[in-house]
Amino acid sequence: MKAKRLFFLDAVRAFAILMMLQGHFIDTMLLPAYRDMSSLPYIIWSYFRGITAPTFFTITGLVFCYLLFKAEQKGDTKKRIRKGLSRGFMLLIVGYSLRVNLKDWFSGYFNTYFLTIDVLQCIGLSLILIITIYFVLRKNKIILAITFFSIGFLIFIFEPWYRTLNCNNLPVIICNYISKSNGSVFTIIPWFGYVAFGSFIAIIFNTFEKKKNFKQIMLFSFSIIGLCAIYLSSPALKYLTEITDISIFTESANYNYLFSRLGNVLVLFFIFYGLENYLKQSLITKIGQKTLSIYIIHFVIIYGSYTGLGLKKFLYKSLNPTEAIFGAITFIIIVCFISFYYAKTNGFIYTYIRKAIGWVKK
Numbered sequence: 527m528k529a530k531r532l533f534f535l536d537a538v539r540a541f542a543i544l545m546m547l548q549g550h551f552i553d554t555m556l557l558p559a560y561r562d563m564s565s566l567p568y569i570i571w572s573y574f575r576g577i578t579a580p581t582f583f584t585i586t587g588l589v590f591c592y593l594l595f596k597a598e599q600k601g602d603t604k605k606r607i608r609k610g611l612s613r614g615f616m617l618l619i620v621g622y623s624l625r626v627n628l629k630d631w632f633s634g635y636f637n638t639y640f641l642t643i644d645v646l647q648c649i650g651l652s653l654i655l656i657i658t659i660y661f662v663l664r665k666n667k668i669i670l671a672i673t674f675f676s677i678g679f680l681i682f683i684f685e686p687w688y689r690t691l692n693c694n695n696l697p698v699i700i701c702n703y704i705s706k707s708n709g710s711v712f713t714i715i716p717w718f719g720y721v722a723f724g725s726f727i728a729i730i731f732n733t734f735e736k737k738k739n740f741k742q743i744m745l746f747s748f749s750i751i752g753l754c755a756i757y758l759s760s761p762a763l764k765y766l767t768e769i770t771d772i773s774i775f776t777e778s779a780n781y782n783y784l785f786s787r788l789g790n791v792l793v794l795f796f797i798f799y800g801l802e803n804y805l806k807q808s809l810i811t812k813i814g815q816k817t818l819s820i821y822i823i824h825f826v827i828i829y830g831s832y833t834g835l836g837l838k839k840f841l842y843k844s845l846n847p848t849e850a851i852f853g854a855i856t857f858i859i860i861v862c863f864i865s866f867y868y869a870k871t872n873g874f875i876y877t878y879i880r881k882a883i884g885w886v887k888k
Contacts, residue, residue, distance in 0.1 A: 536814030587724025617650030681719035748796035755789025
């Protein structure tokens with residue numbers, strides 16, 4: 527039996543990828559004079575842009591673990607694990623490759639810029655970590671759920687301790703996964719925390735989705751827990767310091783973007799899960815199924831992967847708000863069109879990376 531597809535997650539991914547496209551375009555092209563945090567439109571734009579990465583990472587854990595449990599029920603666990611591992615390593619390879627400038631390399635100029643870590647490497651490593659944790663604890667789903675939740679919670683709580691971590695004594699390729707000191711955009715901590723919470727939610731779906739009124743209960747939970755995370759997580763953390771005398775809770779509360787962003791993600795889940803019946807087979811869910819190809823195409827066009835010739839080279843911080851908005855809309859349309867026109871982009875990448883590492887037979 528084919529695993530049930532959670533169409534609302536495709537819709538959420540589509541929302542996130544579209545926010546990423548416009549966010550990267552506007553952030554790269556907008557004149558510095560208009561980056562005014564006292565301007566309400568810019569504040570709103572900046573806030574919604576900040577939801578994008580937490581959404582992607584949470585969905586990564588939710589979707590992959592959900593499919594893993596479905597494969598387990600069908601007796602296809604080994605196949606799903608192989609597929610997950612090959613996808614994880616493929617994302618690592620593609621993530622590194624997008625930072626390569628072949629023009630510089632052919633001219634004999636090399637640097638460590640291509641070793642900086644971005645979203646694809648973090649997602650790839652996260653898939654490998656999910657599989658490892660699942661493999662160790664798969665016989666007891668309750669312990670597995672508690673482990674995923676605890677990992678997410680502890681990563682978020684201890685963020686102040688590793689926020690400015692410097693690990694230059696480690697090899698650059700390892701250091702870049704845990705520190706931004708060398709220019710990494712994302713690091714495995716705290717972002718794996720969102721993946722862990724997504725994996726926890728996947729266990730809930732897999733365990734209870736056939737129960738009566740499950741959807742109504744999840745909608746209520748997404749909305750209430752999401753709003754509490756946004757508005758009450760900081761006071762709650764400070765209260766924990768009062769009753770335990772452990773200062774890390776207050777330190778986390780004073781710069782609490784992780785729990786509040788998780789709340790934003792849960793509210794998005796509430797909205798799109800509630801509208802799921804209207805989203806099946808719609809354009810937005812199809813966009814959500816093409817996120818990898820969209821990501822790669824947009825990266826090449828904006829940042830000039832491989833050639834060094836991207837929009838950034840010619841339009842960097844040069845557009846006024848009107849030009850940036852219309853440019854972002856045009857950019858979204860072009861990237862999505864290319865992605866849909868080359869419909870086999872994802873399949874092509876997956877197939878040839880798997881063949882290269884020899885884990886999936888032809």
